[in-house]
Amino acid sequence: MANTTNLSTDKKTAWGGGKSPFSVSYGKLMMWIFLLSDAFTFSSLLIAYGFIRYSFPSPIENTIVKPLSHVAENFTEAMNKAGLFVQDHWPAPELVFNHFPFIHGIHLPLFFVSLMTFILIFSSVTMVLAVEAGHRMQKKEVANYMLLTIIGGAAFLGCQAWEWTTFIHEGARLYGNPFGPRSFAALFFIVTGFHGFHVFSGVVLNVIIYLNVLNGTYEKRGHYEMVEKVGLYWHFVDLVWVFVFTFFYLI
């Protein structure tokens, strides 16, 4: 155990080697670095989105449909007829994403996606609470918060599945799009799909960690750093969603 003792004594001093210039363990550092590079992957997709979006004329201004107003069943067709969905104009997102489960006939723009955002932010909170409980070595608290996080993640995935289904049901495909330029649908599928894939892997990781917590693996190890690392990943997924939300739905 010689080296471990060394490390503990080195901690407060300023020598060059033997310890991180960042005061983080290499495991956390690796997670940070990975997230940095993953941020670039997402950026590349969002950059592709920005480029293509900017090479199209802006959405046509919508003066017909107000939020919460009643709309017909075949809303897309109506918009097509009204000239709001045309091939060479980017569609206004509020006209595309205006559904809510179990509610028909009402124009609810972006309500559902706001709910999704809320779910994801909330699961981030439970995650960070789990991390915090980990610092205090409260096994039970950690486990409970982890479970909540997993439920939040699963709920988000479920929402996304519903949104995709609706979107596809309305005729959106990778190669075609009733709302306007075909790139719109393709980019939507790619970006949210890639994000969804990250959420999915996050949920899987969370489940593994949750089981380990229940098993007492980290209790035995003496620290809950693994929870922290997965937590970093989970918050990153949340972070990406903030930008996906901003770029895809708001702008």
Next chain:
Amino acid sequence: MSDHNMNNHHEDHGHHKETFISKYIFSMDHKMISRQFLITGIIMGTLGMLMSMIFRLQLAYPDMKFSFLEGILGHWGKDGKLDPNFYLALITIHGTIMVFFVLTAGLSGTFSNLLIPLQVGARDMASPFMNMLSYWFFFLSSAVLVFSLFVDGGPASAGWTVYPPLSALPKAIPGSGTGMTLWLVSMILFIASSLLGGINYIATILNMRTKGMKMTRLPLTIWAFLVTAVLGLLSFPVLLGGSLLLVFDRSFGTSFYLSEIVAEFAGGIERTGGSPILFQHLFWFLGHPEVYIILLPALGITSEVIATNSRKPIFGYRAMIGSILAIGVLSFIVWGHHMFLTGMNPFLGSVFMLGTLIIAVPSAVKTFNYLATLWQGNLQLTPAMMFAIGLVSLFISGGLTGIYLGNAALDINLHDTYFVVAHFHLVMGSAAIFGMMSGIYHWFPRMFGRMMNETAGQIHFWLTLVSAYCVFFPMHFMGLAGVPRRYYANTAYDQFNVFIDMNQFITIAALLGGLAQVIFLVNFFYSALKGKRAPQNPWNSNTLEWTAPVEHLHGNWPGEIPHVYRWAYDYSKPGHNEDFIPQNVPDKGQVDPLEEATGLPEPVKTENSASH
């Protein structure tokens, strides 16, 4: 085999039996992984070089039939004539192999793995398991690429830059079918490999240095590997995103990169709305840093080799670090100089031109610092040193032509001509190969515990240098005459056909260079198995790797990891008898870094040696 436990019971490695598989195949030891990278790289390099020989023959003798081609290439070489489609496939795969598989994985993979733990004083990488995965992803990726050579329609043939629509439309050329798909698969695996590697390298360098190894005491090799790893980490993901979109364009009917393509040509679905330029931006955002991912490790190796063999400290250590960092940062904002004429906004052309020409400053600083290191030195002209000097020469020759190509205005007539081919083969191809060779000759004793044959090495060097210049220097003039690259033959143009003599000269020089590599290969494998046993520190070098025992040892040092008291370049320091002072030797009266830090006398030494 967990890394951190090794700190404590590295000497117990006799207890758990290493099987053949865990030692040589799924090894987690960084030294073994570095050998795996090197040997895979050498095999891929040989393949890439053989390909270049085949298309060089075609370029030099466009009217001749070589019956052996039919034997090698089958229907691609019917009647001994190289098929034009396969010519494109060859240049594509040659480029891919050389850029990614040899000079990225083979060079930086090998030496990062070998040197990072040894030179910073760590038992192994931060995560040996990820390190092993990194190699196996690389292996898989090479296997996929090699496999793609045998599919119907041939391997990818859209050039190594795989610009869509050529690469996005399976019908565009034969190579855009399965071959292209496999190319993309291979690339995605490669990116995974390089990310796994890169994360590991950075974490190891930052977190696992031995005591006293300040960042400002790191050898320049490590600095170069650090910046290289960061570059790879930030740029490869962008290619990943780009490739992903390309996969969708190819296989799922999207049109991210396609616009105004008629349905008949695009597999039944009309494609419109995307932009081919977008891919080029995403590609070159990787592609340009990639050039430095290739070059920086070579420059790092050169710094170390030149300092050691000049018996002089590297001149301007801090300036060298500064220029590595500057090159690293600048490399991210200049990618557009590959795209001046692609239909990009000319204003962006101006922005990119500015950034590009600025890169010449740190490059010039590096060159002058090398020259200053040689000045008044005591040069040991070993093969490694000769290759390092050769690198500097090639770096100058190839770097200067970069000033033409980085200038948007001049690029108008030089874009995609042989001038470009000459430029990048000198500055990034040959120079990086020279760096790799220099590294192999220098660290061979460390890798295999044996010495390489010097005479063979020197012959290898001279033949390689002469052939590199004979092959690539004349190409500038072809470029200035407007001969485009990637032409199967120049026979359709009278004004290009005058270069047929030059093309023959180049091909003969290339064959000579190829033969020189045979000398190297024989020397390498012969020495690895039967070479003379290497002494502990054959080049009287200062760095830590020469303090570790020659034998393969998982954990690198049998006892405690040496502590570091000085920078890596105390060569010929006045007041010392020896002309080198290893990093782990304290000056008279210099306290141990541990003591310096804690104010306690070192307690560990006795405990550590007693504990086993």
Next chain:
Amino acid sequence: MKIFKSLTKSLFFLSILISFGFSTKAQSADEGKTLFNANCTACHAINDKIVGPALKDVHKRREESWLIKWIKNSQAMVKSGDATAVQLYKENNESVMTSFENLSDVQIKSIIAYIKAESEAPAAQAATATVAGSNTNTDSNINDYKTPINWLLVIIASLLIAIIARIFGILNKIGEIQGKPVINWTKTNGMLVMAFMVIGLIATFWEFYVHGKLTVFSMGAASAHGEEYDNMFMITLGLTGVVFVITQILLFWYAYKYKNDGKRKAMYFPDNHKLEFIWTIVPAVVLTVLVIRGLMTWNNIMYNKDENAREIEVFGYQFAWDARLAGADNKLGAHNFREIGKVNALGVDTTDEKSKDDVVVKELHLEVGKPVNFNFRAKDVIHSAYFPHFRAQMNVVPGLPTKFSFTPTVTTADMRNKLGKPEFDYVLLCNKICGSAHYRMKMVVVVDTKEAYEKWLASQKTITNQPVNNSIASK
């Protein structure tokens, strides 16, 4: 050799003439020749396989109706499962032949007639073949080199490996016995580096002298902005040349001078801030100058739109160029990519008023001194329109209408006189990898005087097949 070449050429033309004389379809074959040269030569020749197969006697091998169908859309035939078509596709390594749906049956028949005429000129053909010992496109000379080289390569390679391995063994042994290396490489390398430096520098200058003459820079630019371009080039060449010579000499000189002689100790010289400062600042200043000049040149070239410029559209596709001149109104008619190949090859909307007087040509003529705006458009993949003599280049991207403008300043005739090469032509070539016949994708560019240009334009047909009216052309 030159004599042979010209002799070959004249014999070849003679043979064509003779065959025409005896052909009943001379007129048709004549039109076919034009069409053949315009559409087919990128990938096909009569006697040689280039990208596509040799076309000699193709009329005997296939039905005419099959050929017409094939030429119009070969992929459709492959898909429909036509056995011959599938086999042909496989045999040619699945290269897709360009579809020519815009060629009429009559036109295709005339091409076939031309091929027939060419194939049936046996005597002259044979003569060509025998004379053309050095010609590039014939079969007979090819086997001469074949066998020895193959075997030689294999033998040399295997011998070399064996010899090298042997030599290592022996040298190692000798070295061990003597206790010192057989060759003193420090000394040898010292001599070699100097030799390399001197020979290398001489070779560099020799290269400039000999091959410099072959570059486009030695002929001078043929466009208005070309002079500025060449100036920029020469400034860069001068600067980099000086740096090149100095640094290479220093490098090799140091390698020679400071090689280990066993007596000296190296100088401990870790840094010198003044020196480092100097060689950071000097390159920075020099590069600033280059950047500023470069930016000026770049902006002058890229933003030189001229109101009176002639509008020309260059349309690239695998593997040829078409050019569309705007006609009298100097406005290009609308086009739609969905129409490509249906009415005309370029997808031009013929109902558009502006396109009524547009002219599509396979050989581009420009008027000297008259600025030209090139509008580039591609059908399938990225091409690059490269005019080396005009210092002009721009990628031709599908779905992205790119532009480049320049003013030609030297007529073809003048350039021929200047170079003393009567067969010289300006070319537009493809400079971006686009497929198997990429290396043959070219268009001849002719720079005419005003009169000659107008005469040429008047002889062209508009896209709606009306001959260009003289009064329009002269405007």
Next chain:
Amino acid sequence: MEHMDHTEHLEHTETPADMKSKIWNTFWILLGLTIVDIALYFALLSTHSMLKNALFIVLGVVKAWYIVGIFMHMKFERKVLMYMIILPMIFVVFFIALMLIEGDFTFHLRW
């Protein structure tokens, strides 16, 4: 995963004592910002201006800062780590800026 767990767990920066309340505060801030986002969206429904886009992006960045700073603990780490993660994002910003210019240029070429 196992290999990653042998960390020198002693090396981490201190967490503030009132972390729990900080977390909940952050949650309310994020929620508020999201609501502001949506409210703004409807307030500016039929306008398309750079200003509106900039507003949303600024709001997004603020949200991101709270997530990274509090949830991901960045605020309490050493400054060096912060710079290491944030400075490279400059390249992304540069890339985005150039690509928007480029997209706009493409737009002008086509339309």
